[in-house]
Amino acid sequence: MNDRIARLRRESFETEPSISIERALLETAFYRENYGKYSLPVLRAMVFKDLCEKKTLWLGDGELIVGERGPRPKCVPTFPELTCHSAEDLRVLNSRPMTRYHVSEEDIAAYEREVIPYWTGRSMRDRVFSQVPDEWRAAYEAGLFTEFMEQRAPGHTALDGTIYSTGMLDFKTRIADRLARLDYLHDPLASDRAEQLRAMDIACDAAIVFAERHADLAWEKAKTEKDPARKAELTRIAEVCRRVPAHAPRNFWEALQMYWFVHLGTITELNGWDAMTPGHLDQHLAPFYEQGLADGTLTRESAKELLCCLWIKVNNHPAPPKVGVTAKESGTYNDFTNINLGGLKRDGSDGVSDVSYLILEVVDELRLLQPQTSVHVSQKTPDAFLKAAARVIKNGYGYPSVFNTDAVVMEQIRVGKTVEDAREGGCSGCIETGAFGKEAYILTGYLNVPKVLELALNDGRDQLTGRQIGPRTGDPLAFATFDDLYAAFTRQLQWVVDLKVRVNNYIERMYAAHSPAPFLSTVIHDCIEKGLDYYNGGPRYNTNYIQCCGIGTVTDSLSAIKTHVFDTAAVPMDRLLASLRANFDGAEALRLKLWNKTPFFGNDDDRADDIMRRVYDSLFTAIDGRPNTKGTSYHLNMLSTTCHVYFGKMLGASANGRLAHLPESDGTSPSHGADRNGPTAVVKSLSKMDQIKSGGTLLNQRFLPDVLKTDQDLDKLCRLIRTYFRLNGHHIQFNVVDTETLRHAQASPDEYRNLLVRVAGYSDYFVDLDLDHQEEIIRRTEQEMA
Numbered sequence: 001m002n003d004r005i006a007r008l009r010r011e012s013f014e015t016e017p018s019i020s021i022e023r024a025l026l027e028t029a030f031y032r033e034n035y036g037k038y039s040l041p042v043l044r045a046m047v048f049k050d051l052c053e054k055k056t057l058w059l060g061d062g063e064l065i066v067g068e069r070g071p072r073p074k075c076v077p078t079f080p081e082l083t084c085h086s087a088e089d090l091r092v093l094n095s096r097p098m099t100r101y102h103v104s105e106e107d108i109a110a111y112e113r114e115v116i117p118y119w120t121g122r123s124m125r126d127r128v129f130s131q132v133p134d135e136w137r138a139a140y141e142a143g144l145f146t147e148f149m150e151q152r153a154p155g156h157t158a159l160d161g162t163i164y165s166t167g168m169l170d171f172k173t174r175i176a177d178r179l180a181r182l183d184y185l186h187d188p189l190a191s192d193r194a195e196q197l198r199a200m201d202i203a204c205d206a207a208i209v210f211a212e213r214h215a216d217l218a219w220e221k222a223k224t225e226k227d228p229a230r231k232a233e234l235t236r237i238a239e240v241c242r243r244v245p246a247h248a249p250r251n252f253w254e255a256l257q258m259y260w261f262v263h264l265g266t267i268t269e270l271n272g273w274d275a276m277t278p279g280h281l282d283q284h285l286a287p288f289y290e291q292g293l294a295d296g297t298l299t300r301e302s303a304k305e306l307l308c309c310l311w312i313k314v315n316n317h318p319a320p321p322k323v324g325v326t327a328k329e330s331g332t333y334n335d336f337t338n339i340n341l342g343g344l345k346r347d348g349s350d351g352v353s354d355v356s357y358l359i360l361e362v363v364d365e366l367r368l369l370q371p372q373t374s375v376h377v378s379q380k381t382p383d384a385f386l387k388a389a390a391r392v393i394k395n396g397y398g399y400p401s402v403f404n405t406d407a408v409v410m411e412q413i414r415v416g417k418t419v420e421d422a423r424e425g426g427c428s429g430c431i432e433t434g435a436f437g438k439e440a441y442i443l444t445g446y447l448n449v450p451k452v453l454e455l456a457l458n459d460g461r462d463q464l465t466g467r468q469i470g471p472r473t474g475d476p477l478a479f480a481t482f483d484d485l486y487a488a489f490t491r492q493l494q495w496v497v498d499l500k501v502r503v504n505n506y507i508e509r510m511y512a513a514h515s516p517a518p519f520l521s522t523v524i525h526d527c528i529e530k531g532l533d534y535y536n537g538g539p540r541y542n543t544n545y546i547q548c549c550g551i552g553t554v555t556d557s558l559s560a561i562k563t564h565v566f567d568t569a570a571v572p573m574d575r576l577l578a579s580l581r582a583n584f585d586g587a588e589a590l591r592l593k594l595w596n597k598t599p600f601f602g603n604d605d606d607r608a609d610d611i612m613r614r615v616y617d618s619l620f621t622a623i624d625g626r627p628n629t630k631g632t633s634y635h636l637n638m639l640s641t642t643c644h645v646y647f648g649k650m651l652g653a654s655a656n657g658r659l660a661h662l663p664e665s666d667g668t669s670p671s672h673g674a675d676r677n678g679p680t681a682v683v684k685s686l687s688k689m690d691q692i693k694s695g696g697t698l699l700n701q702r703f704l705p706d707v708l709k710t711d712q713d714l715d716k717l718c719r720l721i722r723t724y725f726r727l728n729g730h731h732i733q734f735n736v737v738d739t740e741t742l743r744h745a746q747a748s749p750d751e752y753r754n755l756l757v758r759v760a761g762y763s764d765y766f767v768d769l770d771l772d773h774q775e776e777i778i779r780r781t782e783q784e785m786a
Contacts, residue, residue: 007062008060008309048202058073076319098769167244176201203518252291263276272520282352334370393708404724407725417435451650485566550665556600580653603676704738
């Protein structure tokens with residue numbers, strides 16, 4: 001990397017995350033003055049425009065891509081309309097040892113004086129928790145599930161290539177045309193559509209104003225700049241910001257800045273989960289890159305420098321602060337911007353280009369926390385590109401993760417998307433599948449599947465507290481067969497999914513009514529034509545996901561019970577239950593028997609894998625196709641992020657020999673240490689899960705560095721990936737690090753500040769993880785290549 005990029009990277013890496021209360025103060029003042037004067041969509045658009053007009057701007061020395069959500073890099077705003085942090089929350093964020101955000105006592109006092117009094121009882125979180133039924137609250141507090149929308153707005157937000165051919169003025173023309181075609185005679189929603197469309201029009205103006213302010217700032221800096229080279233850069237920045245986002249970009253630089261202004265708009269308007277992602281960025285940029293090389297206005301090195309500047313900008317934006325359960329389920333600065341590389345184009349041709357390789361070089365050199373990069377592999381993907389990705393993987397950053405394009409396309413076609421929209425889609429956040437630029441695919445929260453089994457083994461009571469949480473499904477001592485136990489499990493599962501969907505549907509309508517997102521709606525297909533908001537059924541496709549955690553733990557636990565209690569009758573049910581409640585205290589011999597003498601998932605053993613398939617089918621039956629409030633449906637997703645650690649803390653001892661409070665299995669990965677026959681056996685076990693019926697699965701694998709030393713070793717890794725994908729696997733990702741290195745990092749964290757590891761669907765700095773998450777990564781099986 002050149003000197004500019006090295007300095008900008010160092011500044012981004014070393015800057016401590018902090019909180020800005022500027023957005024909260026501006027928004028609160030605007031609401032005090034204007035709430036009730038306008039419709040909610042127009043009010044939200046006017047708030048966004050007010051922020052774009054007034055917020056502090058930042059244009060750092062040497063920057064080429066400009067714009068920050070906060071007043072300076074790594075300074076993140078709060079969103080009191082979603083969750084209004086208390087003064088104590090802010091002090092905890094300022095003092096906690098992990099994922100700390102600096103906030104001054106002066107700002108805390110101002111927040112307490114100006115922000116908290118207004119938003120108490122008005123925030124989305126307060127609205128939600130004031131209305132949920134007691135049984136939902138009891139299940140939530142017991143760790144049976146989480147709720148994504150209790151602190152952040154619904155996501156995901158992923159773009160297709162529209163903004164590279166359509167500027168905000170073009171969107172305004174489309175909006176005006178749709179307003180002119182409203183039918184007030186026959187359409188009872190015409191007035192509502194008009195308010196939404198006017199809001200979108202205001203939001204377009206807001207984005208243009210924001211860019212114009214940056215153009216003015218760059219021009220003023222250029223007038224006093226002494227260095228001729230920097231003066232020319234500032235002048236060019238001003239020209240770029242006058243062009244985009246008002247108009248479509250004409251070149252590589254403008255295309256990157258266009259995306260960045262849209263990204264900033266969506267994450268300033270609302271704090272969506274997850275952050276905006278550009279989708280197939282390499283495909284979007286390839287025409288501009290090729291044009292620039294052809295006409296001599298761009299070189300490979302200048303394109304790489306601009307890409308590095310964008311990467312650093314994304315890294316400057318930590319996730320806004322989370323507290324409580326939401327922090328426990330996702331305790332990271334990473335905001336999950338996932339850049340897809342390769343894949344297929346809309347016409348079905350291969351999506352790999354020179355830009356794809358260039359981006360791999362950027363991520364290999366910068367080694368930043370974010371954005372996350374994923375490689376998408378179809379049957380048409382060149383082996384050379386997969387091999388180039390493997391060269392980055394072996395360096396041990398935990399990225400890029402690898403996705404099966406052909407499976408991702410089939411997953412989307414299964415739920416009714418066109419083949420063209422499916423090809424243009426991909427995965428955002430961690431591993432979640434969606435049609436980029438055309439879909440609101442909403443994550444509603446995680447489901448603790450091993451906890452469901454725990455309820456079935458305790459007649460609906462929480463094993464840790466004794467509190468009655470679920471329905472009474474029978475005394476397990478009376479279960480005569482394994483099928484009796486499994487029937488109790490499915491009854492508990494049906495109950496908890498019913499409960500979660502009922503409250504999710506309520507929350508969904510709350511967001512549609514109180515927190516529309518007119519700017520985001522503008523750049524997502526069909527919202528303008530429908531005259532509906534992103535959160536109110538505006539996009540072409542609208543999907544809700546429930547993410548199921550711990551299938552390895554629940555499979556192995558059911559396998560242990562089936563094997564030792566029912567098949568061989570070697571362990572009486574009452575002895576097993578007593579040992580679980582005692583956390584195997586005084587029953588270590590039994591725990592080792594369960595751990596060492598049970599068929600476990602991840603070993604290509606049908607005795608365990610058949611149980612996994614049965615659990616997966618039960619999850620699918622309980623979730624898939626349930627109606628949401630937008631005329632579409634819920635689907636299954638097999639993702640844990642870091643919630644398997646939190647869920648493990650809320651779970652007693654398990655029948656597979658796992659001790660209470662330890663993490664459960666992550667994603668669709670086997671339980672830690674249970675996969676004993678190598679990576680090929682793992683992928684063969686996973687191939688028995690019909691992953692096409694899901695909206696995404698996550699498989700973690702950990703290799704020792706020595707396993708990937710030679711070029712031939714990388715060929716073996718590529719063959720493993722291709723084999724798994726031929727078996728319809730959705731995703732696979734790798735940690736390449738040994739236990740000794742991780743233990744050294746724990747002992748001397750200052751010496752390992754740059755050590756990145758794959759946590760779940762994202763990478764994080766190992767020394768920024770708390771001890772529980774560090775130990776969870778260390779416990780993962782160290783695989784060797786067959």
